[in-house]
Amino acid sequence: MLTDGLLLADSPAPVIDAGWFVLLLTRVMHVASAGVLLGGLVYLKKLVAPLATGEGDPNEVLFGGRRSTWAGLVMLTTTLLILSGFYNLYYITSAHEKLPSAYHMLFGIKFLLALFVFFVAAGTGGRSPMAIKMQQDLQKWLNLGIAAALLVFVLGATMRTFPKEPRPIEDIPAAQPMADGDNGQES
Numbered sequence: 001m002l003t004d005g006l007l008l009a010d011s012p013a014p015v016i017d018a019g020w021f022v023l024l025l026t027r028v029m030h031v032a033s034a035g036v037l038l039g040g041l042v043y044l045k046k047l048v049a050p051l052a053t054g055e056g057d058p059n060e061v062l063f064g065g066r067r068s069t070w071a072g073l074v075m076l077t078t079t080l081l082i083l084s085g086f087y088n089l090y091y092i093t094s095a096h097e098k099l100p101s102a103y104h105m106l107f108g109i110k111f112l113l114a115l116f117v118f119f120v121a122a123g124t125g126g127r128s129p130m131a132i133k134m135q136q137d138l139q140k141w142l143n144l145g146i147a148a149a150l151l152v153f154v155l156g157a158t159m160r161t162f163p164k165e166p167r168p169i170e171d172i173p174a175a176q177p178m179a180d181g182d183n184g185q186e187s
Contacts, residue, residue, distance in 0.1 A: 030084035045142040120145030
């Protein structure tokens with residue numbers, strides 16, 4: 001909906017306070033981490049995997065001694081995605097009165113697909129017997145991981161468009177002022 005030339009997302013004028021900055025930071029962290037993970041999978045598929053047609057240790061062929069760099073990046077982005085994703089879900093569900101049931105269904109699908117993407121990303125640089133098997137059929141796993149990651153992006157964008165009814169301020173629990181002489185400790 002366009003109003004006065006501005007595209008409205010959640011509200012016509014956000015309250016810019018500490019909570020707004022935390023929410024902005026977690027959203028940027030979430031999208032940037034997802035972008036890094038998807039970009040890494042695309043890089044592996046287009047530039048690294050075509051070189052993996054040799055004998056020997058698949059990790060050496062794929063990463064030339066830099067496997068731990070990719071593994072660390074996968075671990076970092078996965079951690080940031082999980083933390084920021086749950087924080088954003090907590091914020092959305094606590095700040096809004098009603099969310100369509102389809103929103104929760106899409107979140108569940110998005111979460112399961114994201115777990116699959118984490119599995120594929122970790123498997124591409126892992127050393128376990130299962131990871132080595134995945135690396136032997138790397139193109140297939142990268143195709144599946146990239147497709148799942150793209151679906152996660154589409155689901156996230158779709159969920160962002162759902163109408164959200166803000167919870168009335170009086171329904172949001174607030175800190176209660178202390179009575180005179182009350183030091184906040186239980187007796």
